[in-house]
Amino acid sequence: MFIVKLKFSDNKSLAKDYMEGHKAWLQTWFEKGVFILSGSIKPSGGGAIIAIGVGQMELESIIAEDPFVIEGVVKPEITELAVSKSDERLSFLLE
Template identity: 30%
Template sequence: MFVVTVTYTAALDEVDQWRPAHGDWLNDLISRRLFLVAGRRVPLTGGVYFASEMPAEELDSILATDPYVLRGVATHSVVEFTPLLVATGLESLKG
């Protein structure tokens, strides 16, 4: 599993131009369970995703298609981890 942090590299008004396309991108990935969670950082300097278990190269390929990245308004940072302890009901996330 991966935690992906998004950091905006442009002003919010420039990021906002691409928010609808970015939202569509995220909704597609979540519907296919490639991403499990996505949300905004507080304060709004970017976002955070939980990505499913997959080869790191596959995640890199997916992240390269983010409209924010394609438009040069954000970057990603990725941390891979193995979930060992999970809340009841989330046992399928354990590695």
């Protein structure tokens, strides 16, 4: 599992120009089952994504396709989390 932080850069003001493309990109990867959670980092820090079922290199390629990344609105930071324990409701993450 990976935690992806998309931290706003100095180009944060451009976010509104690329928001629709960013949302479409997110939806694509939710539909493919790679992204299982996303949301905003509060307050105004950018966003975060939880991704599963891919390796680091593949995820880096996916993240590089985000319009926010392409246009320098955010800087991605990918952290791998080796899940060893979860609440029963999230047991699928241990598979």
